[in-house]
Amino acid sequence: MVPDNHLFFIDPNRCIGCQACVHACSECDTHKGHSMIHLEYVDRPHSVQTIPVVCMHCNSPTCAEVCPADAIKRTGDGVVQSARKPRCIACNNCVLACPFGVPKMNVGFELMMKCDMCYDRTSSGLKPMCATVCPSGALAFGTVEQFEHERPRSEPLNRFRFGQQEVTTRVRMMVPRGGQVEHLDVTSLMDDSTPSHCIPTDALVATLYRDEDES
Amino acid sequence: MAAEAPDTPELLGRFGPLRAYPTGPRLDTATIPERLVKTHCCFCGQQCGIQLKVKSDEVVGFEPWAEFPFNKGMLCPKGIRRYLQGSHHDRLTSALARDQSLPEGFREIPYDEAIGRVAAEIRRIQSEYGNNAFAVLGGASMTTEKCYLLGKFARACLKTRHVDYNGRLCMVSAGVANKKAFGVDRAGNAMSDVPLAEVVWISGANVAECAPITTSYVWQARENGARIINVDPRITPLARTADLALPVKPGRDAALFNGILHLMIENDWLDHEFIKEHTLGFEAAAEAVRDYTPRRTAEITGVAEKAIRQAAEWWGTAKTSFLMHARGLEQHSHGVNNCLASINIVLASGRIGRPGCGYATITGQGNGQGGREHGQKTDQLPGGRDIENPEHRQFIADFWGMPEAELPHAGVDCYELFRKIDSGEIRGLLSWSINPVVSLPDSTFVKRMLEKLEFFACTDFFLSETARFADVVLPGSLHEEDEGTVCSTEGRVIKINQAIPSPGEARQDWRILQDIARGLGRERGFTFTKPAEIFEELRNASRGGVVDYSGITYEKIERQMGVFWPCPDTDADSQPINHPGTPRLFEPGSWNSIAKGAGPFFFPDGKARFHPIRYAPPTEDVDADYPVILTTGRVVSMFLSGNQTRRIGPLVDQYPEPLLELHPTLARAHGIADRDWVTVESRRGRLTVRCQVVTTIRPDVVFVPYHWAGGKSVNLATISAQDPMSKIPEYKVCAVRIRKADAPPEYADRLESQQ
Numbered sequence: 006m007v008p009d010n011h012l013f014f015i016d017p018n019r020c021i022g023c024q025a026c027v028h029a030c031s032e033c034d035t036h037k038g039h040s041m042i043h044l045e046y047v048d049r050p051h052s053v054q055t056i057p058v059v060c061m062h063c064n065s066p067t068c069a070e071v072c073p074a075d076a077i078k079r080t081g082d083g084v085v086q087s088a089r090k091p092r093c094i095a096c097n098n099c100v101l102a103c104p105f106g107v108p109k110m111n112v113g114f115e116l117m118m119k120c121d122m123c124y125d126r127t128s129s130g131l132k133p134m135c136a137t138v139c140p141s142g143a144l145a146f147g148t149v150e151q152f153e154h155e156r157p158r159s160e161p162l163n164r165f166r167f168g169q170q171e172v173t174t175r176v177r178m179m180v181p182r183g184g185q186v187e188h189l190d191v192t193s194l195m196d197d198s199t200p201s202h203c204i205p206t207d208a209l210v211a212t213l214y215r216d217e218d219e220s
Numbered sequence: 221m222a223a224e225a226p227d228t229p230e231l232l233g234r235f236g237p238l239r240a241y242p243t244g245p246r247l248d249t250a251t252i253p254e255r256l257v258k259t260h261c262c263f264c265g266q267q268c269g270i271q272l273k274v275k276s277d278e279v280v281g282f283e284p285w286a287e288f289p290f291n292k293g294m295l296c297p298k299g300i301r302r303y304l305q306g307s308h309h310d311r312l313t314s315a316l317a318r319d320q321s322l323p324e325g326f327r328e329i330p331y332d333e334a335i336g337r338v339a340a341e342i343r344r345i346q347s348e349y350g351n352n353a354f355a356v357l358g359g360a361s362m363t364t365e366k367c368y369l370l371g372k373f374a375r376a377c378l379k380t381r382h383v384d385y386n387g388r389l390c391m392v393s394a395g396v397a398n399k400k401a402f403g404v405d406r407a408g409n410a411m412s413d414v415p416l417a418e419v420v421w422i423s424g425a426n427v428a429e430c431a432p433i434t435t436s437y438v439w440q441a442r443e444n445g446a447r448i449i450n451v452d453p454r455i456t457p458l459a460r461t462a463d464l465a466l467p468v469k470p471g472r473d474a475a476l477f478n479g480i481l482h483l484m485i486e487n488d489w490l491d492h493e494f495i496k497e498h499t500l501g502f503e504a505a506a507e508a509v510r511d512y513t514p515r516r517t518a519e520i521t522g523v524a525e526k527a528i529r530q531a532a533e534w535w536g537t538a539k540t541s542f543l544m545h546a547r548g549l550e551q552h553s554h555g556v557n558n559c560l561a562s563i564n565i566v567l568a569s570g571r572i573g574r575p576g577c578g579y580a581t582i583t584g585q586g587n588g589q590g591g592r593e594h595g596q597k598t599d600q601l602p603g604g605r606d607i608e609n610p611e612h613r614q615f616i617a618d619f620w621g622m623p624e625a626e627l628p629h630a631g632v633d634c635y636e637l638f639r640k641i642d643s644g645e646i647r648g649l650l651s652w653s654i655n656p657v658v659s660l661p662d663s664t665f666v667k668r669m670l671e672k673l674e675f676f677a678c679t680d681f682f683l684s685e686t687a688r689f690a691d692v693v694l695p696g697s698l699h700e701e702d703e704g705t706v707c708s709t710e711g712r713v714i715k716i717n718q719a720i721p722s723p724g725e726a727r728q729d730w731r732i733l734q735d736i737a738r739g740l741g742r743e744r745g746f747t748f749t750k751p752a753e754i755f756e757e758l759r760n761a762s763r764g765g766v767v768d769y770s771g772i773t774y775e776k777i778e779r780q781m782g783v784f785w786p787c788p789d790t791d792a793d794s795q796p797i798n799h800p801g802t803p804r805l806f807e808p809g810s811w812n813s814i815a816k817g818a819g820p821f822f823f824p825d826g827k828a829r830f831h832p833i834r835y836a837p838p839t840e841d842v843d844a845d846y847p848v849i850l851t852t853g854r855v856v857s858m859f860l861s862g863n864q865t866r867r868i869g870p871l872v873d874q875y876p877e878p879l880l881e882l883h884p885t886l887a888r889a890h891g892i893a894d895r896d897w898v899t900v901e902s903r904r905g906r907l908t909v910r911c912q913v914v915t916t917i918r919p920d921v922v923f924v925p926y927h928w929a930g931g932k933s934v935n936l937a938t939i940s941a942q943d944p945m946s947k948i949p950e951y952k953v954c955a956v957r958i959r960k961a962d963a964p965p966e967y968a969d970r971l972e973s974q975q
Contacts, residue, residue, distance in 0.1 A: 021428035021435055021457035023856045024874055028300040031870070032281055037247050050884075050894070051915050053457050137284045138295040140432035142439060156443050 022055035225325030236310030239869035262699030265583035313724025339739030359653025360591030363704025371595025393555030394581035403822025409578030416576030424548020479517025489536025491570025508832035540576030573806030590707030603765020633947035
């Protein structure tokens with residue numbers, strides 16, 4: 006079990022784009038050759054800023070909720086596991102539904118693969134591989150007390166709002182301390198006038214549940 | 221006569237560079253390693269602790285070493301993937317002889333035959349042309365044991381004065397400056413002092429890409445309230461979050477530091493007591509910066525006046541600070557002066573030798589520090605001694621059991637060595653751990669010189685671009701195949717542990733050296749059976765020198781997680797002591813073997829020296845014909861000449877090819893779009909590479925990383941101008957012109973991406 010007070014912290018401002026996390030994750034025993042973390046350049050023509058994309062290990066994981074095959078499990082210590090065979094049918098629901106864009110479909114394996122917070126390491130007292138190797142501290146693992154002490158200029162957040170959906174995560178995102186936001190609203194910059202071609206996540210979830218109830 | 225073995229499919233097929241990816245047990249999730257070997261990375265000077273997973277005499281993966289205090293488990297992509305250089309298709313497992321009749325250019329020969337041939341050629345050339353006609357080049361990616369033995373081999377066995385090493389290309393400016401200012405060439409502080417600093421000043425160091433772990437030290441300082449000042453013509457990942465980014469025009473750093481000192485004096489941001497008690501030469505240095513007003517400084521450096529004033533204020537008024545620099549400051553024809561100008565502002569502040577008060581150059585190569593301590597430099601003897609100092613010469617000659625008159629005097633630096641091949645003074649060359657065809661400026665000249673040699677023997681574990689010119693190639697060992705010590709950028713001596721044996725006929729470099737000595741019939745002094753014995757000798761040879769290792773043992777290193785030198789085994793009264801090592805130099809009241817208590821710095825009077833520095837422009841400034849500044853540097857997933865990292869698939873995937881960085885203003889003026897092929901040309905040569913149009917570089921500068929060979933090598937264009945004191949080449953600035961390429965380069969047509 007991963008201790009409750011051991012949390013994963015991601016500070017995108019510290020990312021230096023070195024890809025140590027990508028390489029180390031790819032070397033991990035359970036999924037060798039496949040990295041569960043990747044980096045995005047935000048706008049290379051104008052900035053060297055990069056951002057790591059890790060599973061946020063949501064308390065109510067959207068990926069698990071939309072999975073028709075119940076292939077994604079969340080353990081009691083709050084870690085959302087990767088999809089399992091034989092249940093995963095590679096339908097891509099989770100890939101589309103995750104508000105953070107985390108799950109990736111491995112077409113060759115017909116299996117969604119995503120970060121499981123290095124469950125084999127974190128459940129035996131080690132840190133996740135990416136958080137161990139990250140040379141700039143953009144990915145880090147430890148207790149809240151440790152981070153309050155070591156990172157006085159940053160504050161961990163774990164509540165996100167996507168449209169109607171509020172997501173609470175086990176992973177903490179660091180933002181500058183003293184900032185005004187209580188939660189990050191990614192839709193605040195969206196253009197409301199453009200009709201959305203996607204079914205909103207909460208409506209999709211409601212549809213699935215409704216169908217289950219009726220069967 | 222060594223002619224370059226050409227790029228035939230057979231040569232490339234046999235010797236690569238081909239990319240290795242994890243396969244077999246390295247990819248199998250069921251692989252359980254037999255053991256974990258604690259060691260350090262084979263790449264940069266950070267010398268991160270790492271554990272290698274070993275199964276069936278192969279390194280199959282890595283595991284972080286969380287307890288090693290410098291990096292605490294942190295790593296960068298190179299360290300994580302380094303193991304893929306083992307069991308590599310391209311690995312040299314036997315000696316080779318150049319054979320022009322074969323399409324692959326080389327044939328395998330028995331190791332003993334190769335040694336015999338090397339010895340015979342050494343004997344022939346030395347008897348025909350004199351001892352100095354045979355030269356030795358070493359490198360700083362070898363353990364200190366090997367570096368020491370190489371220096372001893374050149375002096376005591378070959379009795380040639382011509383030995384130098386690849387650190388000539390990187391660390392010597394900082395080395396000369398540090399010796400002139402402090403009397404000792406080592407980082408003043410361990411990185412653990414960085415988080416305690418109120419101001420961290422970084423000049424010419426792409427910390428995030430070249431010393432990634434140091435990034436977390438700098439950012440911990442920021443978490444503790446520090447301000448970060450970064451001086452670089454580019455916005456690098458660390459510069460992106462700097463409190464003040466000063467985009468200095470390449471070559472103008474000395475003027476910037478002079479401007480800062482000018483403002484410190486004007487505002488009396490000076491530690492008068494420190495200057496009076498512990499330094500000499502302040503008046504002359506102050507006089508030299510009288511004209512470096514903020515306006516004038518801004519004009520010369522291309523940095524906004526208000527930024528200069530802000531930097532000076534933050535630096536001037538801080539209570540603690542750390543100044544660090546790297547090749548961006550040092551690889552100039554006045555690199556030494558640049559460093560001395562930076563040291564001036566450190567000394568003027570008095571903030572050195574105390575917690576949170578520090579200064580350091582960031583050493584680049586794994587053993588760049590150790591490799592410049594015990595004698596493979598042309599002017600150096602073990603213990604950091606001076607080959608021209610009569611007392612030092614006598615001590616080492618006695619130690620090696622040879623008459624002092626037979627100990628050669630100083631030779632010439634690495635680049636001048638090639639000029640002496642041109643003049644015919646040097647006819648034969650033996651090289652280790654160096655790839656000058658890629659790493660030296662003006663590669664056209666370097667290649668011509670290698671072809672001019674009568675005999676060239678190269679030791680390497682892959683057929684590097686330089687080894688292609690060899691008459692004989694000797695199969696050396698990988699880092700993980702040997703044991704020994706390395707000194708990290710901090711001055712921490714650490715232990716490399718062997719994980720696997722060498723394959724085939726390849727063997728540890730120190731064995732090859734000894735075999736050559738035996739082949740020459742000059743075996744005395746070269747009969748070690750293991751690295752611990754070499755270390756025992758070198759530790760004794762260093763006793764009494766500035767770089768004193770006499771109190772260091774393998775066991776102490778392992779127990780203390782590294783030992784910072786000086787670490788003598790006797791005290792001032794020659795009584796034996798158990799010295800813990802010296803993490804922080806220059807502490808007030810500290811004793812060192814030169815000052816003997818007169819003061820904390822390594823001069824007889826114990827005082828540090830200011831130096832009056834006048835700004836001088838780079839050797840080749842821009843003009844109407846060549847109006848753009850070319851600067852060169854590195855990327856995070858490649859290392860040095862790429863001989864190793866270009867053979868590691870995942871690292872190549874991260875940066876498959878060099879990209880020329882240029883600003884949109886410059887791109888627009890030449891009709892160049894992002895990812896176009898661009899030809900960059902200097903008076904020496906030209907290359908065509910793809911470009912990246914970014915606003916994160918000065919509009920008057922283009923940047924190309926240097927890790928690639930052949931048509932992608934930016935050293936086709938660089939200038940071989942050298943600093944007169946350190947002899948470092950001026951990699952950081954020369955004049956070029958750019959244009960959108962008429963056609964893709966020849967190498968772009970090849971089906972397989974040849975690195």
